[in-house]
Amino acid sequence: MKRKRNIEEDNVLDIKDEVIEFIKKYDLKVTPVGFNKNPIEKDWNNPAVFEPKQEEYIKGFIQKTYNLGFICGIKTERGYFFVCDVDSKPVYDKIFKKYQGMTTQVKSGGPKECSYHFYFFSKYPVKTFRIHKKITNKKGDITDVGLDVQGTNTQVLTPMSIHPLTNKPYKFICKKEPMCWDGDVEMDLNKEIEDAFGIMVEYETVNITELLETPLKDHEGRDNAAIRIATWHRINGKTEDEALKLLTEWNQKNIEPLDDETLRMKVRSAYSPDKPYGWKFIEVETFTKEEQEKADWLLKNPEYLLFYIHEAGKDIVREDKNKILIPILEFGKQSMEISGKSAAGKNHLIDCISRYFPKEWFKKITGMTNKALRYLNEKYQTIYIAERRGIESSSQETTAEYDMKVGISENEIVTIYPARNELTGEIELKEKHVKVGNFIMTTTEVAPPPELENRIFNLTVDESEEQNKLVRDFILQQASLPSNKRINTEKEKKILRCLFDKINKNSTDKIVIIPFARILSKLLPANDASIRRHTTKLIKLIETVAKLFEAKLPIVKDKNGVECIIATPELFWYVWQIGNEAIFTQIIRMTKREIEIWRIMEKMFTIQEIVTTKDLANAAKISTRMAMNYFDSFDTKGFITTTREHGIKVAELRKKNDSEKEKFTNLTMKELVNEYENAIKNLRAEALEVGGYALILVDPFSGEKKRASELPNFRLDSSLFKINITEKGKTLKYTGLERFDNVVKG
Numbered sequence: 189m190k191r192k193r194n195i196e197e198d199n200v201l202d203i204k205d206e207v208i209e210f211i212k213k214y215d216l217k218v219t220p221v222g223f224n225k226n227p228i229e230k231d232w233n234n235p236a237v238f239e240p241k242q243e244e245y246i247k248g249f250i251q252k253t254y255n256l257g258f259i260c261g262i263k264t265e266r267g268y269f270f271v272c273d274v275d276s277k278p279v280y281d282k283i284f285k286k287y288q289g290m291t292t293q294v295k296s297g298g299p300k301e302c303s304y305h306f307y308f309f310s311k312y313p314v315k316t317f318r319i320h321k322k323i324t325n326k327k328g329d330i331t332d333v334g335l336d337v338q339g340t341n342t343q344v345l346t347p348m349s350i351h352p353l354t355n356k357p358y359k360f361i362c363k364k365e366p367m368c369w370d371g372d373v374e375m376d377l378n379k380e381i382e383d384a385f386g387i388m389v390e391y392e393t394v395n396i397t398e399l400l401e402t403p404l405k406d407h408e409g410r411d412n413a414a415i416r417i418a419t420w421h422r423i424n425g426k427t428e429d430e431a432l433k434l435l436t437e438w439n440q441k442n443i444e445p446l447d448d449e450t451l452r453m454k455v456r457s458a459y460s461p462d463k464p465y466g467w468k469f470i471e472v473e474t475f476t477k478e479e480q481e482k483a484d485w486l487l488k489n490p491e492y493l494l495f496y497i498h499e500a501g502k503d504i505v506r507e508d509k510n511k512i513l514i515p516i517l518e519f520g521k522q523s524m525e526i527s528g529k530s531a532a533g534k535n536h537l538i539d540c541i542s543r544y545f546p547k548e549w550f551k552k553i554t555g556m557t558n559k560a561l562r563y564l565n566e567k568y569q570t571i572y573i574a575e576r577r578g579i580e581s582s583s584q585e586t587t588a589e590y591d592m593k594v595g596i597s598e599n600e601i602v603t604i605y606p607a608r609n610e611l612t613g614e615i616e617l618k619e620k621h622v623k624v625g626n627f628i629m630t631t632t633e634v635a636p637p638p639e640l641e642n643r644i645f646n647l648t649v650d651e652s653e654e655q656n657k658l659v660r661d662f663i664l665q666q667a668s669l670p671s672n673k674r675i676n677t678e679k680e681k682k683i684l685r686c687l688f689d690k691i692n693k694n695s696t697d698k699i700v701i702i703p704f705a706r707i708l709s710k711l712l713p714a715n716d717a718s719i720r721r722h723t724t725k726l727i728k729l730i731e732t733v734a735k736l737f738e739a740k741l742p743i744v745k746d747k748n749g750v751e752c753i754i755a756t757p758e759l760f761w762y763v764w765q766i767g768n769e770a771i772f773t774q775i776i777r778m779t780k781r782e783i784e785i786w787r788i789m790e791k792m793f794t795i796q797e798i799v800t801t802k803d804l805a806n807a808a809k810i811s812t813r814m815a816m817n818y819f820d821s822f823d824t825k826g827f828i829t830t831t832r833e834h835g836i837k838v839a840e841l842r843k844k845n846d847s848e849k850e851k852f853t854n855l856t857m858k859e860l861v862n863e864y865e866n867a868i869k870n871l872r873a874e875a876l877e878v879g880g881y882a883l884i885l886v887d888p889f890s891g892e893k894k895r896a897s898e899l900p901n902f903r904l905d906s907s908l909f910k911i912n913i914t915e916k917g918k919t920l921k922y923t924g925l926e927r928f929d930n931v932v933k934g
Contacts, residue, residue: 203348204249204250204348206360206363207256207346207347207348207360208246208250210292210347210360210363211246211258211346214264214266214269214365214366215264215265215266216258216259216262216264216269217238217239217242217258217259217262218238218242218245218246218249218256218257218258218259218346219232219233219238219245219256219257219259219343220232220245220248220249220253220254220255220256220257221254221255221256221257221343221345221349222254222255223254223255223350223352224352225255225345225351225352227257227343228254232259232343233259233261233341233343235262238259249346249348249349255345255346255349255350256345256346256348256349257343257344257345257346257349258271258343258344258345258346259343260316260338260339260340260341260342260343260344261313261314261315261316261339261340261341261342263313264309266309266365266366266368267309267310267311267368268309268310268311268312268313268314268339269307269308269309269366270308270309270310270314270337270338270339270373271305271306271307271308271337271338271344272284272305272306272308272335272336272337272338272377273304273305273335273336273337273338273344274302274303274304274305274306274335275300275302275303275332275335275336276302276332276333276334276335277301277302278331278332278333278385279333279334279335279381279384280302280304282384282385283377283380283381283384284304284306287306287367288361288362289362289364290364290367291306291307291308291362291364291365291366291367292306292307292360292362292363292364292365292366293305293306293307293360293361293362294306294307294347294358294359294360294361295358295359295360295361296351296358297345297349297350297351297354297355297356297357297358297359298351298353298354298356299351299353299354304361305344305358307366308366308367308368308369308373309366309367309368309369310368310369310373311368311369311370311450311453311457312411312412312414312415312450312453312454313339313340313411313412314337314339314340314373314374315339315340315374315412316336316337316338316339316340316341316342317336317337317339317374318334318335318336318337319334319335319337319374319377319378319381319389320332320333320334320335321333321334321381321385321387321389323385323387333381333385333387334381335377337373337374337377339373345358346358347359347360370457370460371457371460371461372415372457372458372465374392375391375461375465375466375467376461378391378466379461379466386607386608391466391467391468392467392468393467393468393469393470394416394420394467394468394469394470395470395471395472396416396417396420396469396470396471397470397471397472397473397474398472398474399413399416399417400417400438401474403441403442403443404442404443410442410444410446411446411450411454414435414439414446414450414451414454415454415457415458415465416465416467416469417434417435417438418431418432418435418454418455418457418458418459419458419464419465419467420467420469421434421435421458422458422459422464423464423469428455428456428459431455431458431459432451432452432455435451435454435455436448436451439451468566470548471547471548472546472547472548473546473547473682473685473686473689475682475685475686475689479682479683479686480686480690482683482686483683483684483686483687483690484690486683486687487687487690487691487739488739489739489740489884490736490737490738490739490740491737491740491883491884491885491886492886492891493687493736493737494512494516494762494765494766494886494888495886495887495888495889495890495891496680496683496684497511497512497515497516497544497684497888498511498512498888498889499677499680499891500544500677500680500681500684501540501541501677502675502677503540503675503676503677504533504536504537504540504541505533505655505658505659505662506650506655506658507533507537507649507650508889509766509767509769509770510526510537510647510649511537511540511541512766512888513645513647513766513767513770514526514537514538514541514628514647515541515544515545515684516729516732516733516736516766517626517645517729517732518541518544518545518549518570518626518628519545519688519691519732519736520728520729520731520732520735521569521570521625521626522626522644522645522725522728522729522732523596523626523627523628523629523643523644523645524626524627524628524629524644524645524646524647525576525628525629525630525631525636525640525644525645525646525647526538526628526629526630526631526647526648526649527630527631527632527633527634527635527636527646527647527648527649527779527781528630528632528648528649528651528781529632529651530632532649532650532651533649533659534630534631534649535574535575535630537649538572538574538628538630542572543678543681543685544681544684544685544688545570545684545685545688546685546688546689546692548569549569549570550569550570550572551564551566551568551570551571551572552572552574553571553572553573553574554574554575556573556576556588557588558586558587558588559587559588559591560588561588561591561592561595561601561622562587562591562601562603562620562622564601564622565620565622566622567622567623568622568623568624568625569625569626570624570625570626570627570628571595571624571626571627571628572627572628572629573592573627573628573629573630574630575630575631575632576589576592576629576630576631576633576636589637589639589640592627592629592640593639593640593643595622595624595627596624596626596627596640596643596644597643599623599624599625600621600622600623600624601621601622601624602619602620602621602622603619603620603622604617604618604619604620605617605618605620606618627644629644633817634779634781634782634814634817634818634820634821635778635779635782635821638824641777642718642721642722642774642777643721645725645770645774646770646773646774646779647770648773648779648780648781651781691735691736695735698735698738698751698752698753699750699752699753700730700731700734700735700752700753700754700755701744701752701753701754701755702727702730702731702734702755703754703755703863703864703867703868703871704755704757704760704860704863704864704867705727706863707855707859707860707863708726708855710854710855710859711771711855711902712726712775713775716777718774718777719775722771722774722775725774726763726767726771729763729767730755730759730760730763731755733755733759733762733763734753734754734755734759735753737759737762737883738753740881740882740883740884741753741754741755741756741759741881741883742754742756742878742879742880742881743878743879744871744876744877744878744879745876745877746876747874747875747876754868754878754881756864756881756883757857757860757861757864758883758885758896758899759883760860760902761857761885761899762888764902765887765888765889766888768902777825778825782818782821782822784808785804785808785810785818786822786827788804788807788808789804789822789828789839792804792807793841797840797841798838798839798840799838799839800836800837800838800839801815801816801819801836801837802815802836804818804819816837819837819839822839823839826842827841827842828840828841828842829842854901854902855901855902856901856902857899857900857901857902885899
């Protein structure tokens with residue numbers, strides 16, 4: 189008894205003449221393909237090669253000399269030909285089944301039960317791409333969700349070609365004319381998979397600056413650029429007519445502009461979906477030849493770099509150390525917090541300095557809910573949080589602060605959350621990863637929470653009356669000048685952006701050797717466990733400066749031939765010039781603001797056994813609320829013991845024993861040099877090649893050249909921070925924080 193043929197078999201058209209008829213009817217192009225699925229011609233997708241040989245290829249196919257492949261990505265009278273290769277049954281059932289009978293469908297000769305090709309035309313070139321995801325249910329079963337789209341520079345076997353694994357032919361299921369796809373193929377398919385399976389698909393990151401400024405000639409680049417630029421205009425609030433006008437201006441710069449109808453079609457495609465296509469647009473700045481040459485000069489002469497950074501900050505009044513140290517910490521991906529009173533210039537300082545770096549490095553957040561960091565969905569170089577937390581907030585650690593703490597330590601925030609699997613309907617746990625290079629925060633708080641404090645550099649802006657006068661006079665003086673005479677450092681900032689962009693692209697992650705590292709213990713008292721993290725921060729700061737100064741520092745090759753940068757004692761002088769205050773405040777666990785207030789409290793304790801928040805508020809001219817915050821901070825650090833009496837906070841001085849007291853000693857340049865030279869001798873004794881160096885010393889604040897013999901010794905002690913307090917009966921009057929030299933000569 190004969191088996192009945194099913195409907196699919198009745199529709200299978202497998203005669204080679206019909207394949208040839210299909211090729212010619214739709215103006216498709218073919219190339220000979222070996223029985224291993226590889227093209228036979230070396231330059232098979234070059235029109236100069238395949239155009240004159242079409243009849244020859246077809247003849248060899250009929251004679252069974254080889255398989256035949258459709259060349260994808262080519263332009264025909266109906267559009268650009270491309271193929272969706274579907275091997276996933278869930279994708280076939282949920283997305284492509286609807287195309288049955290609407291477009292050409294071919295059954296693969298491969299071993300998979302579900303393996304189909306769907307043929308389409310597009311009004312613009314379609315690049316080759318893959319969308320592949322795996323979904324795992326609670327039972328551990330894995331479902332493959334994805335497809336391959338064969339566009340430019342690919343080929344697919346034609347019907348009646350033989351699959352090498354099964355020796356079975358590819359067969360027509362439906363020979364209907366390939367339908368035309370109106371929108372962006374990749375974006376539309378990504379969206380369909382997201383909607384059908386409830387999964388996130390990674391979208392391409394688009395450098396919109398490059399697209400806007402680079403004249404294009406090739407069809408794929410020009411056509412793909414047009415729909416991306418139109419989408420970018422849509423995201424930025426432009427109407428469809430405005431986008432068309434802007435795109436027309438852009439199109440005229442192309443070497444071979446698109447025709448007007450194609451351009452209108454691109455804009456329609458970009459504006460037709462309910463939501464804009466999900467490309468991630470970034471603006472990457474371009475630089476002139478002159479700007480690149482200046483950046484290259486600084487890279488070759490790094491001794492001038494810190495002074496150049498200082499000069500680029502002329503629009504920042506004073507703050508000399510901060511405006512050099514902050515860019516160095518940012519380049520080294522070290523997290524930091526800048527504290528100060530409201531209107532003290534914290535955010536202005538960071539906003540100015542952020543312009544030293546490529547725009548895409550920074551994600552600025554001006555309003556952050558408790559769990560906001562967990563819901564970010566990208567990779568960030570720097571998350572800049574303006575006003576991390578106000579002084580009115582709770583003293584308990586928030587979710588956001590916990591995420592910051594973990595993000596700083598791990599450079600990643602990982603969140604596990606329940607979500608429904610759209611494929612199985614079951615609830616399963618999913619992971620979300622947010623990668624972060626570093627955090628920059630500003631705050632009006634007295635000090636960061638203890639767990640956050642020892643992970644970051646704590647910097648303070650100048651809040652003195654003298655600084656207030658200088659800022660006021662600077663603003664007034666600039667307002668009195670015509671625009672061409674006002675301070676403008678945008679040229680210098682752009683050259684720095686060029687420089688950091690170059691370093692970032694060419695970074696080699698070389699190891700930095702610090703031969704004198706062990707002797708730095710003299711500057712790092714070990715009475716508190718936090719010194720472990722502070723030591724790591726100091727080492728990273730030295731390594732960061734060494735990488736900037738690489739062109740002039742010695743290089744050593746180890747026994748494996750790996751090149752390492754050697755930090756010299758002179759390099760530590762640069763680090764000390766800009767970073768000694770920050771290092772000191774890390775070690776004693778107090779910001780400069782706290783040191784000022786603590787000096788006042790210390791003086792008060794010499795004439796009275798207890799100090800109330802009201803006493804401190806009066807003496808320091810701050811609010812009672814702020815005084816309570818200082819009491820809480822000093823109590824947490826173990827400097828005082830606080831109690832409440834009649835609703836007022838009262839503090840008693842907690843005496844430290846000798847083991848608790850920070851012990852600071854001097855470190856001489858001679859000691860550094862001796863330690864360095866002994867270490868270099870040991871390296872050479874191991875038969876390692878150590879290069880020389882030619883480091884010229886330039887003061888980062890004045891630009892003056894220095895001799896190594898003139899360099900001072902290094903010292904960390906509390907005398908760096910001097911407070912003058914005058915006593916009038918039992919009333920103390922605070923007269924301000926004196927300015928002090930950053931290096932004390934030995």
